[in-house]
Amino acid sequence: MRRTPFYEKHVAMEGKLVDFGGWELPIQYAPGIVEEHLRVRSAAGLFDVSHMGEIWVEGPDAEKWLQGMVANDVCAMHDGQVIYTFLCYPNGGVVDDLLVYRYSPQRYFLVVNASNARKDFEWLYGHASGDVRVTDVSSSIAELALQGPKAQDILARLTSYDLSSIPFFHFAEIPDLAGHPVLVSRTGYTGEDGFEIFMPWEKGPLFWDAILEAGREEGILPIGLGARDSLRFEACLPLYGHELAVDITPLEADLGFFVHLEKPFIGRDALAAMKERGIPRKIVALSMDDKGIPRSGCEVRSLDGKNLGEVTTGGYSPSLGKSIALALLKMPEAKEDGEFLIVIHGKERKAKKVKKPFVPKSYRK
Amino acid sequence: MANVLEGLLYTETHEWVKLEGSKARVGVTDFAQHAMGDVVYVELPEVGKKVSKGDDLCVVESVKGANEVYAPLSGEVAEVNSALEDSPELVNSDAYGSWLVVLEISDPSEANQLMGWEAYKKFLAETEKKEG
Numbered sequence: 118m119r120r121t122p123f124y125e126k127h128v129a130m131e132g133k134l135v136d137f138g139g140w141e142l143p144i145q146y147a148p149g150i151v152e153e154h155l156r157v158r159s160a161a162g163l164f165d166v167s168h169m170g171e172i173w174v175e176g177p178d179a180e181k182w183l184q185g186m187v188a189n190d191v192c193a194m195h196d197g198q199v200i201y202t203f204l205c206y207p208n209g210g211v212v213d214d215l216l217v218y219r220y221s222p223q224r225y226f227l228v229v230n231a232s233n234a235r236k237d238f239e240w241l242y243g244h245a246s247g248d249v250r251v252t253d254v255s256s257s258i259a260e261l262a263l264q265g266p267k268a269q270d271i272l273a274r275l276t277s278y279d280l281s282s283i284p285f286f287h288f289a290e291i292p293d294l295a296g297h298p299v300l301v302s303r304t305g306y307t308g309e310d311g312f313e314i315f316m317p318w319e320k321g322p323l324f325w326d327a328i329l330e331a332g333r334e335e336g337i338l339p340i341g342l343g344a345r346d347s348l349r350f351e352a353c354l355p356l357y358g359h360e361l362a363v364d365i366t367p368l369e370a371d372l373g374f375f376v377h378l379e380k381p382f383i384g385r386d387a388l389a390a391m392k393e394r395g396i397p398r399k400i401v402a403l404s405m406d407d408k409g410i411p412r413s414g415c416e417v418r419s420l421d422g423k424n425l426g427e428v429t430t431g432g433y434s435p436s437l438g439k440s441i442a443l444a445l446l447k448m449p450e451a452k453e454d455g456e457f458l459i460v461i462h463g464k465e466r467k468a469k470k471v472k473k474p475f476v477p478k479s480y481r482k
Numbered sequence: 483m484a485n486v487l488e489g490l491l492y493t494e495t496h497e498w499v500k501l502e503g504s505k506a507r508v509g510v511t512d513f514a515q516h517a518m519g520d521v522v523y524v525e526l527p528e529v530g531k532k533v534s535k536g537d538d539l540c541v542v543e544s545v546k547g548a549n550e551v552y553a554p555l556s557g558e559v560a561e562v563n564s565a566l567e568d569s570p571e572l573v574n575s576d577a578y579g580s581w582l583v584v585l586e587i588s589d590p591s592e593a594n595q596l597m598g599w600e601a602y603k604k605f606l607a608e609t610e611k612k613e614g
Contacts, residue, residue, distance in 0.1 A: 144546065145519060146544075149520050149545075150519055150520055150521050150545040150546060151520045151545055154545075298527055343545065343546055347545065404588070408523065408567065409523065409525065410522065410543040410548065410550055411521050412547070432545065433522040433523070433543070433545050435545065440523070442524075461525075462525055462548075
C-alpha cells in the first residue's frame with residue numbers, strides 16, 4: 118500500500134488505517150466519524166488528501182486543447198480561477214470529475230480523483246495534440262484540506278497573505294504559509310468554507326503540525342475518510358463511482374450546470390443527443406420516513422412496487438440525525454415529488470424525495 | 483485492548499453469548515462495537531425467526547456501514563431488545579449490557595464450539611497483532 122507524507126501523523130493520532138484504493142489512509146481518528154463530521158460543520162477539520170492526483174497542462178495550445186477535452190467552459194476562465202468539470206467518454210459517460218486551475222491560458226493545474234489519476238493522465242496524454250505538454254506530478258505534491266467556518270481564521274495565523282482576497286473557487290500562490298510557499302485555493306468537498314493547500318510532498322508534515330497547532334483554540338480535529346464522505350454526501354457533492362461513472366453521465370447526475378453543450382468537447386454530441394431525447398435517469402435526494410439505513414446498491418421502487426433504480430450513496434447524516442440517500446432513478450418518476458420505497462435488508466422502507474442539498478452549503482463567496 | 487467479560491462465551495465473529503438455561507442472550511463484543519464505530523441503528527429480527535448457527539441474525543448499522551451479526555447458536559428468536567431501536571448508541575457505551583436478542587436454543591451441545599473468555603482474549607490479541 119502507498120503512504121502519504123502524513124502516515125506517521127495518522128498513526129500518532131490513532132487513525133484507523135484502511136486500504137483506500139491502494140492508499141493506507143485513516144477512515145477515522147479516535148473521536149470517531151460523527152464527532153469529526155460535526156466539528157467540520159461547527160469549527161474546522163484538517164484532511165490529508167495527498168492521494169489526489171495532480172496534472173499540469175502547459176503550452177501555447179493549452180487553452181484551446183483543454184476546451185475540447187472537458188465539459189465546462191475553459192475559455193471563460195480568468196487567471197487565478199478554479200472550475201469544476203468533467204472528462205467524458207465519447208458516449209457521455211464520465212472518465213473523471215476534476216478541478217481545473219488557470220495560471221494563464223498557457224498553464225493549467227488539474228486536480229483529479231486518486232483512483233482515476235493514472236487513467237486520467239493516460240487519457241489526457243493520449244489525446245494531447247498541438248503544442249501541449251501533459252505532466253503527472255501526483256507523486257511529488259501533497260495536499261491538505263482545511264474545511265469549516267473557522268478555516269480562514271485558523272489559516273490566517275500562519276501567513277501575512279490576505280486570505281479574504283481569495284474568492285470562492287479561486288487560488289493564490291502564498292509565499293509564507295508557516296514560512297514556506299504553497300498553492301492555496303478556496304475550494305473543498307464538504308459544503309463548508311475552506312481551503313485546499315498544495316505543497317511539496319516532503320514538506321507535508323510541517324504544515325500538518327502548524328495548522329493543527331494554529332487551530333487548537335477552535336477545537337480543530339484531523340478528519341478521516343469516513344467523515345469526508347458523510348460531509349460531501351450531505352452537501353450532495355458527487356463521488357466518482359457512485360453518482361458519476363462510466364455509465365452515469367453528468368446530465369443524469371443533475372450536474373448539467375457544469376456542461377457546456379454549445380462548444381465542442383469529447384462526449385458533447387452524445388450528451389446533446391441525450392438532452393434532446395430526454396434525460397433517462399436523474400440523481401435525486403431521499404430522506405427516510407421509516408427506520409433502516411439505505412446503502413449504495415439498495416433497490417428503489419415506486420409505492421406500487423415498480424423498480425425505479427438504486428441508491429448511489431446512502432447512510433446516516435450526522436448533521437440531520439437521520440438516514441438519507443442519493444439515488445439514480447428512472448424518469449419521469451424521478452421528477453415526481455412524493456414517496457418511494459427503498460429495499461433494505463429485504464424489507465421495503467418508505468422514503469420521501471427532498472430538495473438537494475440535504476444540508477445547505479455555507480460557502481463564503 | 484478491548485474489554486472481555488468473564489463468564490460469557492464468544493465467537494470468532496465477535497458476538498458474545500450468555501447462557502441462561504435453555505436460552506442464550508446474544509450481543510456484540512466491546513471489540514466489535516469499537517471496530518464498527520458510532521452505532522446509529524439496529525435492525526432486529528422478528529420474534530419467532532428460526533436460525534442455524536452462523537446464519538445472519540440481525541444487522542448493527544454504524545455510520546461507517548452495515549455490520550451483520552451471526553447466530554452464535556441454532557434456535558429461535560424468543561426476545562429482542564427493542565430499547566435499542568430508540569437508543570442504538572447503547573451498543574457503543576455498554577456492549578455487554580446491550581443484548582440484541584434472546585435465542586431459545588435447539589442444540590445445547592453447539593455451545594461447546596464457542597470460546598471461553600480467556601480463549602477469546604487470546605484470539606483478540608492474535609487478531610490485533612495480525613492487523614498491526
